[in-house]
Amino acid sequence: MNTKQLEYFLATVEQGSISSAAKVLDVAQPAISLQLANLEHELKIKLFERNFRGVSLTLAGTQFEEHARLILNQINTAKFDLIGLQTECKGKVVIGLSQSLCNVLSVQLQTELEHRFPNVELAFRVGPSYMVESWFAEQQIDIALCYNVELSKHAASSLALMNENLYLYISPRPKNPSYSELTLYGSIPFEALQDYELFMPDRRDALPKLLEEQAHKRGIKLKTRNAFGQLMTTLHYISQGFGLAIYPSSATCHLEVNHQIRAIKITEPELKREVYLRLADHQHKNPAVAAVFELIRETTANLHADNSWRGELLDSKYQQQSVINIESAVAG
Structure with missing residues (x-):
């Protein structure tokens, strides 16, 4: 019926x-x-x-x-x-997130928001994970996407969003001869990464900490070089065949679609990291912030479904549900 x-x-x-x-x-x-x-x-x-x-x-x-x-x-x-x-949902909502998460979420999130909540203005504050955590603690942002387990697991306004896979990325046509053999690999053991020089973000960031922790467990040392200040600059350099880096698919989805960059799966262990969504305590009763919070959850599920953001979807609320459920959820 x-x-x-x-x-x-x-x-x-x-x-x-x-x-x-x-x-x-x-x-x-x-x-x-x-x-x-x-x-x-x-x-x-x-x-x-x-x-x-x-x-x-x-x-x-x-x-x-x-x-x-x-x-x-x-x-x-x-x-x-x-x-x-x-019509009640109006005002400015500030989201703090990393460059990779902004890359995968921003366009779809902004498009859906303009269609469904036209009176809400969205602002992205992009920076390394340690800066996002600082902004959130200082109440400079309304919503944070972050990686810190300890900060998030005790917060009532926090939920585990995604356990994203990490990959070794390389150009399909590397210009460095020492990378040529990698074009044949579909996967690579973590310990084998010590044989290659990797671009690495600021060591205060979540990704270098995770990689250094895994290297320490296995008694190896990774060879690294400083990444460029902007994620897109580093990825452009890699796509031109001049380097390697480890990132989640959220950082590279647009380049993978156009075959400008290639993912190699990391094994032994398979590298993952959890992404958390956090709502500022002072914004709990703000309808616009609640709407954006729910929209991020749905957008994440959609991106996971079309393989743009690969990993284990930890928040299944919008996995099979229709668009109208966001408004219902915000209503109470």
Whole structure:
């Protein structure tokens, strides 16, 4: 049963014939007849008596009419409530996140926000993970995406969003001869990374800490060089065949799609890191911030589904749900 069937049913009741209902609704008569037949088949009852003058309700049809009007009224009420919610959601929301997360989330998030909450202004404050944590602690941002387990696991306003995979990235056509053999690899053990020089972000950031921890466990030392200040500059350098780096797919999805860069899976161990979504305590009752918080959750699920952001989706709320659930969630 769907709303179209209910609308066609009530229009036919009000007009007294299918042909008259078709004119009022500006719909082909066979389309209405088909929907009414499907409705009767699903309900396993006869709703109309048909004769040369038109149609009249059966006893069961009369009882169903009351339910149909009630259902449509409830749906319309819900729509009006959601429209009201959208107008309440207004103001500026500041999100703090890393360059890689901004790369994968920003465009889709901004597009959906403009469509569904046009009165909300979104601002991205991008920086290394340790800076995002500092901004959040100082209440300079409303929402944070971060990697610090200790900070997030004790916070009531925090949830584990994604356990993202990390890969070794290389150009499909490396210009450094020492990288040539890597073009044949689909995977590489972590210990073998010590044989190659890797671009590395600021050592205060979450990624170098994770890599150094794994290297220390295995008694090896990674050869590193400072990455360029901007993620896109480093990735451009790698795509031109001049270097290697370890990143999540969130950082590289646009380049992978265009075959400008290639991912090699890291094994023994398979490298992952958890991404956490945190809501500032002082913004708990702000409808605009709540809407953006929920929209990030849904956007993450969508990006995971289309393989742009690879890993284990830890927050499954929007994995199989429809768009309208965001507004419902924000409503309470």
